[in-house]
Amino acid sequence: MVVSADEVAWACSELGVSEVGSLQDGTQKTVRLVELDGARYVLKVVSLDGSEISAQERAAREVALLADISSPHVVGVRSPLLVAPRPLAAAAWLEEYLDGHDVRELFGTQWGWAETRQMMLQLATGLAQMHDRNVVHRDLSPNNVRRRVDGTYAVMDPGYAYHELLSRLTIGGHPGTLGYVSPEHLRALPNGPIRCSDVFCVGILGFESLTTKLPILANGTGDEYLQRLARCDIGDLGAERPDLDPTVHALFRRVLHPQPARRFRHARDLARALEDLGD
Amino acid sequence: MTEILIEDTARNNLVSWATDAISAKRAEGVVMNAFCSRRDSNGYKPASRAAADRIRLAGGEVWFMPMTYAAQISGAADFQHYSTWDLWPGRVGDLSTADAREKHLTRVFDAQADLETPPLSPSNLLHAPSGADASIYLDLISAARSMGNARAAVLAGTPAFWAGGAELDAFVGAVAEFDISQWFLTVSRPLSDLPPTWGEAEVAGLCRTTRSLSEGASVHISFGDFGALPAVAAGAASIGTGWDGRQKISAETLFGPRPDSDGGQWLKRPSVQGLLGYVARTDIARMFQQDRPRATALFAGALHPDQPKQSFNHHLDVLNAVAGPLGSIRYEARYRLMATTYGSARIAWAQFSSTVGVADASRYWIDPLERGLANYGRTEGW
Numbered sequence: 001m002v003v004s005a006d007e008v009a010w011a012c013s014e015l016g017v018s019e020v021g022s023l024q025d026g027t028q029k030t031v032r033l034v035e036l037d038g039a040r041y042v043l044k045v046v047s048l049d050g051s052e053i054s055a056q057e058r059a060a061r062e063v064a065l066l067a068d069i070s071s072p073h074v075v076g077v078r079s080p081l082l083v084a085p086r087p088l089a090a091a092a093w094l095e096e097y098l099d100g101h102d103v104r105e106l107f108g109t110q111w112g113w114a115e116t117r118q119m120m121l122q123l124a125t126g127l128a129q130m131h132d133r134n135v136v137h138r139d140l141s142p143n144n145v146r147r148r149v150d151g152t153y154a155v156m157d158p159g160y161a162y163h164e165l166l167s168r169l170t171i172g173g174h175p176g177t178l179g180y181v182s183p184e185h186l187r188a189l190p191n192g193p194i195r196c197s198d199v200f201c202v203g204i205l206g207f208e209s210l211t212t213k214l215p216i217l218a219n220g221t222g223d224e225y226l227q228r229l230a231r232c233d234i235g236d237l238g239a240e241r242p243d244l245d246p247t248v249h250a251l252f253r254r255v256l257h258p259q260p261a262r263r264f265r266h267a268r269d270l271a272r273a274l275e276d277l278g279d
Numbered sequence: 280m281t282e283i284l285i286e287d288t289a290r291n292n293l294v295s296w297a298t299d300a301i302s303a304k305r306a307e308g309v310v311m312n313a314f315c316s317r318r319d320s321n322g323y324k325p326a327s328r329a330a331a332d333r334i335r336l337a338g339g340e341v342w343f344m345p346m347t348y349a350a351q352i353s354g355a356a357d358f359q360h361y362s363t364w365d366l367w368p369g370r371v372g373d374l375s376t377a378d379a380r381e382k383h384l385t386r387v388f389d390a391q392a393d394l395e396t397p398p399l400s401p402s403n404l405l406h407a408p409s410g411a412d413a414s415i416y417l418d419l420i421s422a423a424r425s426m427g428n429a430r431a432a433v434l435a436g437t438p439a440f441w442a443g444g445a446e447l448d449a450f451v452g453a454v455a456e457f458d459i460s461q462w463f464l465t466v467s468r469p470l471s472d473l474p475p476t477w478g479e480a481e482v483a484g485l486c487r488t489t490r491s492l493s494e495g496a497s498v499h500i501s502f503g504d505f506g507a508l509p510a511v512a513a514g515a516a517s518i519g520t521g522w523d524g525r526q527k528i529s530a531e532t533l534f535g536p537r538p539d540s541d542g543g544q545w546l547k548r549p550s551v552q553g554l555l556g557y558v559a560r561t562d563i564a565r566m567f568q569q570d571r572p573r574a575t576a577l578f579a580g581a582l583h584p585d586q587p588k589q590s591f592n593h594h595l596d597v598l599n600a601v602a603g604p605l606g607s608i609r610y611e612a613r614y615r616l617m618a619t620t621y622g623s624a625r626i627a628w629a630q631f632s633s634t635v636g637v638a639d640a641s642r643y644w645i646d647p648l649e650r651g652l653a654n655y656g657r658t659e660g661w
Contacts, residue, residue, distance in 0.1 A: 183445065183449065184449050184452065187409060187446065187449045194452055194453055194456055195456055196452055196455075196456075197452075230445065232445075258445070258448065258658075259448040259451070259452065259487060259491055259658075260448065260449060260451075260452025260453075260455070261448070261451045261452045261454075261455035261491035261492065261494075262490075262491050262494070265455055265456060265458075265495070
């Protein structure tokens with residue numbers, strides 16, 4: 001069910017914010033830029049169509065998670081979750097407004113290792129906060145990683161609910177975005193995405209930033225992509241970027257390893273490795 | 280160095296033979312289990328706590344494997360010792376509910392505490408790396424962790440489970456997140472034949488799993504014997520073995536009904552280091568008669584008298600000689616050394632076969648393990 005204008009108006013009223021503009025209008029979720037006392041925030045309004053109680057539960061889980069994390073590399077939540085009274089059917093909350101750009105807008109040219117390392121390190125640092133709480137992001141993609149104007153990176157949109165609602169592709173029952181999923185996304189529970197799947201996805205973003213290509217090509221039909229994903233046909237970073245140090249190639253072999261247990265098993269371990277690697 | 284842990288036996292000689300082996304530095308410890316040891320003495324078998332104390336006194340480490348996976352085997356019927364542990368509040372093998380899992384775990388950990396052995400989380404019998412079995416395993420280990428007892432864990436599966444390819448790898452990724460520091464990996468076979476009918480995919484799966492888990496933990500290959508060598512090449516730290524067939528293999532048929540309380544048949548066939556397998560005593564004796572120097576090199580020593588304990592000690596020496604050096608080198612070097620050892624064993628089998636006039640059994644003892652090891656090597660890019 002689409003979020004109605006009345007539900008957006010209710011959310012603005014309850015939170016005391018004024019709408020500046022629309023950032024994203026989905027079928028079950030709308031995202032607006034709002035202001036409060038001169039500061040900008042992001043308002044998220046989720047439709048609760050009555051038949052899907054879990055949508056409210058997932059929204060509550062996402063807000064609770066974000067409220068529990070204090071990291072410059074994870075988007076912050078700025079209000080509690082509010083649930084609209086009947087006959088409205090919506091829930092809303094405020095998040096920190098991140099200036100800058102989604103990294104998708106920045107992936108057109110090959111990045112240097114120093115910038116890629118910064119992105120991967122900061123994403124891993126943010127994800128580590130989630131992994132510490134036994135939360136797996138499961139849908140890391142260039143659409144939900146933001147580079148602020150000051151050059152720092154932040155992870156957005158953690159939580160199954162958001163990803164399930166907005167993802168363009170759902171594989172094996174798990175959220176995911178075409179080209180940005182791990183082989184585990186193909187598996188039925190309980191072998192689905194795990195912490196080291198997030199690590200794999202950080203590797204995808206790092207690979208794309210360095211080469212402008214996905215490590216597992218997402219061209220052709222969906223079936224062809226799924227077959228490549230199942231085989232974990234990883235592109236050759238060494239061939240694409242022979243200028244990089246062999247230790248960088250080795251790091252990517254580990255991050256993008258077909259066997260999940262062979263990767264870094266916690267985002268913090270990846271962050272440490274990136275710190276050790278240097279620019 | 281790669282270590283040897285002696286698996287349990289239904290005979291009453293576990294303590295005496297194991298402590299002798301530990302004192303002689305042939306083995307490092309014992310894995311007692313609920314199907315072979317009793318909670319209380321019955322006159323023939325000592326009480327497990329007393330046995331554990333004596334093994335520890337000799338300097339050995341002691342583990343207690345609850346054998347939950349074996350209790351779930353449909354033909355399991357040999358509960359004469361197992362029932363003394365009273366590990367199930369309800370139906371034996373039922374792990375279908377959270378309550379059943381928690382109560383079983385509580386009894387397992389209580390038994391281990393009574394023995395003063397480290398907590399060792401049990402495994403259900405996994406027939407496939409996805410689906411209901413896999414879910415129950417993850418629920419079980421998760422419950423063990425919530426009880427504060429998930430530092431060591433058993434992972435037991437059928438050959439089909441270990442041959443699960445990418446599904447197995449994904450499952451291992453999930454279990455690796457529990458940060459277990461000591462793994463006991465077990466292949467539960469349908470039949471107790473020695474040599475077992477190893478499969479390439481199963482051996483490769485055990486190797487990949489060992490390699491993955493060994494990066495953050497110590498891995499023991501339970502009831503592994505010669506079949507554990509590829510996994511040792513992939514990073515396993517210890518091998519389970521013994522003097523009886525049921526210490527060298529975990530097979531469904533070994534948990535079926537048994538008419539008496541003795542330990543079954545001795546495995547009298549001597550192990551031959553150069554062949555990485557067992558041969559008939561008459562065959563190796565014939566080779567000693569025909570070509571003593573080559574026989575001595577192949578056998579690794581003089582042919583001992585036909586006594587089970589001497590066969591056992593020689594077997595430990597053989598395993599230590601082959602697996603020991605693997606334990607002190609890095610992964611790729613381990614793999615290459617083991618591959619070379621298999622190549623040498625294949626040649627030795629051909630020579631032994633022609634010298635003695637028996638069939639070349641390398642297709643049973645060497646081929647499947649060598650192929651599984653090579654399969655693992657290919658996934659590593661070697």
